[in-house]
Amino acid sequence: MRVIIDGRECLARRGEYLLDVAKRNGIFIPTLCHSDALPGQSSCRMCIVEVVEGGRSKTVASCVYPVLGDIEVKTNSDKIRRIRRTLVKLIHASSPAGKHMEDLLERYGPLPENRFEVAEGEKCMLCGLCVSACEALGTGAISTINRGTAKEVAPPFKEPPEACIGCGACAHVCPGDAIEMKEQGGIRTIWDRNFEMLECTGCGEYIMTRQQQEYIKAKDPEGTVELLCEKCKRKKTVDGFRDAFKNTGF
């Protein structure tokens, strides 16, 4: 497939998402809700671009738009810039305190005085990444609730979620830094629940919660959960190799 992005010819596999093609070719398209590990949210719509195909132009979200034919793409036309700016104003009104705003203001600021009542202190822009992360990596302890303008992310009955294992995937993936996670004295607090942290047997650093370990065990009763941090795991592998080499006499 031949794709011309902002005048530059790029190659793409059939069905590959436009955002990935652009990225590979070093062409920047802004995103908020995109994560390579959890692709396809397509909720923030910041990644919109203009696609010209067969003489007709349309606006698409590049993170979920598959390349299926020869197309021309404009990632930064006047129209696209104008709409992105409107989106930034909307985001600023609804989640002005989110970490994502820093980057947005740098790129699109300064913004005019907001016409709307700004939700002071709000960090969440409802991108849905936390919910996807919890479904994919955790236990599905949280979800979006309600719909329309009443939508929010919450645990069932808005109570501390019983199903949560405190893995923190939701907090790590959040672009707004909107999910509070604290660690103190070997206790992690998230979603109003406390979790006991387990230490790395190598270096003593806290690496996971007890519930997380139990969850992994339950998922794979045969396997063993090694309580090692990434660094110590690597060291162990290297040490293992060294021993193996030593034994073979090299």
Place this chain on the structure above:
Amino acid sequence: MDCIKQGEGTTFVREILDRYPKEQRFLLAILQDIQKRCGYLPREALELVREHLDVPLSRLYSMATFYKALSLKPKGRYAIKVCDGTACHIRDSRGLVDALEKLLGIGPGETTEDGRFSLETVNCLGSCALAPVMVINDVYYAKVTPEKIAGILRRLEGEDDGDI
């Protein structure tokens, strides 16, 4: 309306669950059956559905708050729905809601303390030729005016006393 409190236990939930294979696609239908039976989704029932289908509770809660046919709070013995579809809206359905609010002392989405009445506005019941329309427990009232509402409620309460 509260099936569980009336000592019926949760057998009815099991009866409903037994009618459906353990597949996620029946989740909405199961919740609707429980809703129909109870007038709302009791928490205990949701726990049973969660076990039966092996889905996270969060998904049930998400469904229950997304779909308007489902509710987590009990409805009144008389569930009053005022249609606020376009045809009703431009024929002053707002006036009906105002009158009901005044008479019952509750707003849309609420239930009176004695559990007799609940009030909600709904989007178009497809009876636009009869606008404005009000529905109480599946009985349609056509071309209602704010003036007629007190009489309609009084007649209901009359029936009610007769029953008890």
Place this chain on the structure above:
Amino acid sequence: MLVCCGTGCLANGSHGVYREFEKMLKYADHSVKVKAVTKATGCNGLCEMGPIVKILPDDIFYCRVKASDVEDIVRETLAGGRPVERLLYTDPATGKRVKSHRETDFYKNQQKIALRNIGEIDPANIDDYIQRGGYRALAKALDKMSAGEVIDEIEKSGIRGRGGAGFPTGRKWRHCAGANGATKYIVCNGDEGDPGAFMDRSIMEGDPHSIIEGMAIGAYAVGARKGYIYIRDEYSLALKSMSRAIEQAKERGYLGDSIMGSSHSFDMDIVRGGGAFVCGESSALIASIEGRIGEPRAKYIHATQRGLWDKPTVLNNVETWANVPVIIDRGSGWFNSIGTGKSKGTKVFSLVGKVQNTGLIEVPMGISLGKIIFDIGGGIPGGKAFKAVQTGGPSGGCIPGSMMDLEVDFESLGSAGSMMGSGGMIVMDEDTCMVEVARYYTKFLAEESCGKCLPCREGLRRMLDILNDICEGRGHKEDMDTLLEICEALREASLCALGKTAPNPVETTLRYFREEYLEHIQDKRCRAGVCPDLTEYYIDESLCRGCGLCAKNCPAGAITGQPGSAYIINHDLCTKCGRCRRVCKFGAVGIGGGAVV
């Protein structure tokens, strides 16, 4: 004898009439020369005049029949062969009573294809449907046509989807037929959620077999063995009628294994909708059938390739499916001869709001808006001035009175900033505030949006903020530009059709009724007297006869005066409910307010 038992007539008490007839006829049978058969039918369309009773073969049409009228009908018409004058329909134009409904303007200008059987058959009886040619098209398709020929025929007919976007039905089927995979699905969208629309409900209630037959033909054409019909949970009568019809069709072998002795097998189930407008959007509807919340997904890959459970799926709405058997039966040439260049056939509309004859109509594409509203609809009641007509549901637009020559088809409605949608047509008069109408639809959409994508959720939230401000007297002049700015973001950047079309109500009212926005913003005045904060009622001394009716009806006790002399409204007490204006027989209660007064 046919008694209309559509939801509209039922609410007006038609079941009582039906039972009364049954009772009377049981006892009075010996005196009636011809044995009368009472049938409960689906909706006749003219719901305003319900309950409706039709008597064949003379085709006598009675309106607003009460149970107490039944005795007269049996005695006069059935036994005596004379019509009961007082129950006949009065032509609003001539003031004359007409005997048959075919003579009325309401029916005369219509052409019924999708509604062909409604009001004529008992939907509970499959034989009624078969008698009127039902399942003949399915037999023809299975016996004499290949799957490809069926698709050719549908494509040549030029029919486009009746659910909203108007995608060519034949092309959709062809895509699905050509898609890889052995498992394919047929889906019928019966989640009619547009406020002010009840076309699909009426077909499901009144002629369920036409939908089943259409779906069975579609399934044969694309190679599907399983179908689902998604019906709004609120439509209890439609649910009952459809499930009974499916059972009957299974018993008779029109559904199930090897249909009518062919090698084609097709079965269908009903899925009850959960009460979410967004589920009318195809990918959200599919999510809902799968047992998830109704969040749409990007449709860059069509459902015909990857739809229900990721299998190729054809999804059409109720009215489209109901058209299919007729096209196969009478041929694509016949269907193609009706309508305009790119819009073929007829369209069902629910004509409601401020119009004389409210109800369901079916008209050929290309008929003018004026003809619909004034000839069929009988114009605006109460001598009020016509202002606008809203078409296409919440995502449609408001077309002003000056455009009544507009021909109704997909293209012209689109170019006017509105759309065909599923066929709601809401007439508005001088008492309708166009800014408030925009606010109403925006509020509806803000609540009914799934809330997933940012432009739709936040854009609608902020548009509603602005419109609330304008309606409550806090609007700024720049607000109109801000609205248009957000509209563009919604149209271009939203994930699904709900968001992409959500700006229509605001954009069309800004385009055609800008002066009303300006009045709200600058003069702080609502000319229709709808926005309470911008309305002040006053009594015109020169017109007031001092009857005191206004004071008697005022719920706030805000009107005082002496009988015989002009009454006065105390503005501190007035709640602006407008009842005084409605009850005044002399038009003495006027609307002022804002900077003008």
